[in-house]
Amino acid sequence: MEIGAYQDAQFGQERTQERSEGSAGSMADLFPKLVAMQRLCGSTAFAVLSVHAHTLLKPGKIECTTQSPGSQEFVSPFLKLNTEFLLSHLCSSPCPVIFMPENAQAMDSSPACIVRNQAVTETSLAFPVQLGTLGNGFVMFFDARAMLSNDLLIDLHRKSLTVMREKLRLAFGMTTGSENLNDREIECLQLVGNGMKSEAIGEQLNLSVHTVNAYLGSATTKLNAVNRIQAIAKAIRLGIIA
Structure with a gap:
């Protein structure tokens, strides 16, 4: 599967799922979702990793923000070996990463990036999530033993995006109004954010300028922002637009 097609499938399914499921009420609501994902890939442990990008003032780093019981024996050794790779991959590719032992059999035509390492004794999955400021990271599953089909990878990646978006929304205190943004408001915000x-x-979008401005104005109000620039910044932080 081509990367572009993979992204279309991943993000299209994710948007449909988010509309049908709604938002989590608390951080505790996210844990069962991660457990369900863990079962899908037959893994022993999971962790949510927050990535802080490299800047002039601070080096890039990864920290674990959520993890399953007993996952520490996987997380610490894994990050010691792979932090540099994960930081680089997050900036260069949207595709999931499968870390495999050297003698393991890989999938044919997989959309994932396959990494083989003689120091790796079990298969681990890393799903990158890029949501803007303070919203970048990976959802990790260690010692995954299920058959990793393309459909399963897309489904797990979509669910990873949903989990990280919910964490971001809860962390920033998403308002009721912002939950009610309609498709046109989101489209107009995204395009303005793209510089249009x-x-x-x-x-x-085959709309009048007046209608576009009306959508942008209503989106700004719902996000409790003072202008379009602040509305775009807040929408990015909340994971509404990229």
Whole structure:
């Protein structure tokens, strides 16, 4: 499967799932979702890793923010070996990573990045999530023993995005109004965030400039922002747009 097709399947299914499931009420609500994902891939342990990008003032780093009981024996050795790779991969590819022993059999035509290492004794899965400021990281599953089909990888990646978005929403205190943003408001915010002006957005979406501005205005109000720039920044932090 090509990377572009993989992304279309991943994000399309994720958006449908988010609309049907709604938002989690607390951080504790996310743990059962991770346990369910753990069962799907037959893994022994899971962890949610938060990635802080490299800047002029601070080096890039990864820290574990959520993990299953007993996962520490997997997390610490894994990060010691793979932190540099994970930081690089998050910046360069949206595809999941499968860490495998050297003699393990890989999938044919897998959309994942396969990493073989003689120091690895079990198969681990890393699903990258890129949601903007303070919202980047990986959802990890260690000692995965299920058959890793393309459909399973896409499903787990979609669920990983949903989990990280819910964590971000809860961390930033997402308001009721922002939950009610409609598709057109989200589209217009995303296109403005991509650098387009109202006139160009209207042409692309077949809307009048007045209608585009109305959608942007209502989205700004729902996000409790003072202007479009603040609305876009908040929408990125909350994972509403990329």
